[in-house]
Amino acid sequence: MQMEILQDILTLFAILNPIGCLAVVMEMSAKMKDRERSAMVNLGAVAALMLLAFFSLIGQKLLQDIFKISLNDLMSAAGLILLVISIKSIVFERFSKNELGSLKLKNLGAVPLAFPLLVGPGALVTGVLIVQRQGIANSIFIFITAILLSWLVLRFMKVFGKLLGELGIKVISKVMYVFLGAIAVKFLAAGISAYIKG
Amino acid sequence: MDWRSIIEDTVTLFAIVNPISGIPFFLEITKNHDSKTRHHAATTTALTGAAILLAFSFFGQVILEKVFKITLNDLKIAGGIVLLCISVISIIKNQGKNEHHGVSTAELSAVPLAFPLLVGPGSIVTSLLIFQRQPWFIAALIIAINSLLLWATLRLSAPIYKIIGDLGSKVFAKVMYILLAAIAVRFILTGIIAYFGKA
Numbered sequence: 001m002q003m004e005i006l007q008d009i010l011t012l013f014a015i016l017n018p019i020g021c022l023a024v025v026m027e028m029s030a031k032m033k034d035r036e037r038s039a040m041v042n043l044g045a046v047a048a049l050m051l052l053a054f055f056s057l058i059g060q061k062l063l064q065d066i067f068k069i070s071l072n073d074l075m076s077a078a079g080l081i082l083l084v085i086s087i088k089s090i091v092f093e094r095f096s097k098n099e100l101g102s103l104k105l106k107n108l109g110a111v112p113l114a115f116p117l118l119v120g121p122g123a124l125v126t127g128v129l130i131v132q133r134q135g136i137a138n139s140i141f142i143f144i145t146a147i148l149l150s151w152l153v154l155r156f157m158k159v160f161g162k163l164l165g166e167l168g169i170k171v172i173s174k175v176m177y178v179f180l181g182a183i184a185v186k187f188l189a190a191g192i193s194a195y196i197k198g
Numbered sequence: 199m200d201w202r203s204i205i206e207d208t209v210t211l212f213a214i215v216n217p218i219s220g221i222p223f224f225l226e227i228t229k230n231h232d233s234k235t236r237h238h239a240a241t242t243t244a245l246t247g248a249a250i251l252l253a254f255s256f257f258g259q260v261i262l263e264k265v266f267k268i269t270l271n272d273l274k275i276a277g278g279i280v281l282l283c284i285s286v287i288s289i290i291k292n293q294g295k296n297e298h299h300g301v302s303t304a305e306l307s308a309v310p311l312a313f314p315l316l317v318g319p320g321s322i323v324t325s326l327l328i329f330q331r332q333p334w335f336i337a338a339l340i341i342a343i344n345s346l347l348l349w350a351t352l353r354l355s356a357p358i359y360k361i362i363g364d365l366g367s368k369v370f371a372k373v374m375y376i377l378l379a380a381i382a383v384r385f386i387l388t389g390i391i392a393y394f395g396k397a
Contacts, residue, residue, distance in 0.1 A: 007267060086276070087283050090309055092301065167304050171246055174309035181276030182268045189272070189393060 008130050008142045009149075014180050015082065015122045016048075018150035020089070020173035022157050023166065024117065038155065044113030045151035052119050053143050056127030057136065063128065071132050072194045078125045079188030085122045086181035090174055118150060129187075204336060207328045211344050214321045215247070217351035219381075220311055222374035224352050225359065227306045229371070233356065239307035240352035246312035248345035252338060254322045255329045270319040271389045277314030278385030284310060285379040289372060315378075316348065318385070 029037045063069040131139045153160060164172065220243070228236045254262075262268055329337045362370060 083276070083279065087280055090280050091283055091287060167242065167308075170302075170305050171242070171308040174305065175246075175250065175313060178273070178277060178280065178309065178314060179268070181280060182272040185272045185275045185279075185389075186268050193393075 005134065005138060005142060008134065008139075009145050011183055012123065012126055012130065012142060012146035013149050014176055014183065015085075015120075015126050016118050016146060016150045017173060017176060017180075018118065018153035019160070019169060019176065021113075021117045022153070022160060022169050022173075025113065025154065026157055026161055040110050040113065041151065041154045041157075043110035044118070045147055045154070047110050047114035048118045048150070049143060049147040051114055052123060052127050052147070053140060055124050056131050056139065056143070059124065059128045060131040064132070072191045072198075074125075074129055074132055074191075075187045075194075076191030078129045079184045079186070079191060081125050082122055082184035083181055083188065085120075086177045086184060089177045090181075113154075118147075203331070204340065207332065207337075208340050208343055211321065211324050211328065211340060212347060214324045215316050215344055215348060217316065217348040220316045220348070220352065221355045221358070222370065223311055223315065223378065224307070224355060226371045226374060227303050227311070229359070231303060235303055236356060237353065239303050240349050242304050243307045243312040243316070243352060244345045244349035246308040247317040247348055248341055250313050250317050251321065251325045251341045251345075255325045255337065255341070256334075270323060271392045273314070274319045274385050274392075275389035277310075277318055278382045278387075278389060281310055281315065281382035281385065282379055285375040285382060288375045289379070314385075315381075 029040065032040070063074065127139075127143065130142055134142065161169070224239070224243070228239050231239075262270075262273075325337070325341060328340055331337075332340070
């Protein structure tokens with residue numbers, strides 16, 4: 001049980017991928033003062049947590065009660081979505097020029113940091129899956145821990161930036177996406193094999 | 199110290215990592231660049247490969263199997279799908295200005311060249327076995343030697359350009375992507391077959 005919670009925390013952390021966001025966030029907040037930047041990161045993390053918890057809880061309720069979607073369906077769907085995201089992030093850039101351009105216009109604030117940089121569609125479907133699997137209390141704990149870990153990475157982005165360098169950040173983020181792909185394959189295989197057996 | 203087993207393990211790891219198989223892709227991604235960028239890319243590949251092998255050998259399997267519950271099969275299938283996508287996209291798309299979709303050469307030389315093409319699930323398992331057989335510093339040394347060999351292989355591949363020329367390397371690139379697709383399919387299939395074998 002504890003292992004499963006740890007597993008979910010790390011899966012969620014991998015899809016939130018704050019290390020992958022670092023390059024974008026650092027570039028966009030280059031002109032900010034330290035105080036402004038940390039305020040933005042704090043607010044962004046809180047917003048990301050609210051967003052993730054709200055949509056995961058509502059989404060799970062909706063899917064289960066109204067659409068009658070089972071855990072296996074959800075697992076297969078989450079596997080597919082995560083697999084596509086990981087492929088897209090490895091083969092292309094994580095965020096295309098268009099997506100980044102629209103962010104830049106508004107100047108980076110807490111909202112774009114929370115959505116879509118940290119919490120995107122992949123994080124939301126993972127969130128719904130976690131609620132379905134672990135129940136509400138456990139999943140709230142998982143969300144808080146994963147966001148807290150991401151917040152730590154963003155809060156100390158200067159340290160990480162110095163330590164890893166620009167290329168290091170990119171490489172780590174890409175390697176993480178390969179593992180995310182493996183997790184996605186596992187979801188997909190589990191979902192499909194449950195269909196065949198059931 | 200048992201020299202023979204050290205040499206044996208070094209050769210085994212070299213055979214699995216198989217740096218020569220990385221040459222075509224390396225030539226492809228560095229084809230429009232000067233020798234400095236190539237040097238940089240080769241270094242990135244060697245360092246990423248060594249880092250991944252070391253990280254996995256020290257705490258890899260525990261994290262993968264206990265925490266994430268992903269096996270090397272999952273990794274094989276996912277890596278295969280990524281490689282397949284890269285090769286299919288590159289075969290279909292006309293190589294224009296925006297050649298690698300804005301992904302830099304150094305990035306490409308880390309993922310997918312270093313991982314999962316060269317240092318893939320197979321080399322991870324091999325290095326885990328080496329770590330079980332040898333004291334850790336010797337195992338680390340073996341990995342370091344291999345990463346040096348990988349670096350040297352990639353560095354020495356540059357003269358191949360001069361022989362095959364510009365047009366030759368373009369044709370070569372297309373053929374190479376077909377080969378890459380075949381390797382990717384083998385990754386995916388062996389992964390899937392292993393799934394069925396387990397059930």
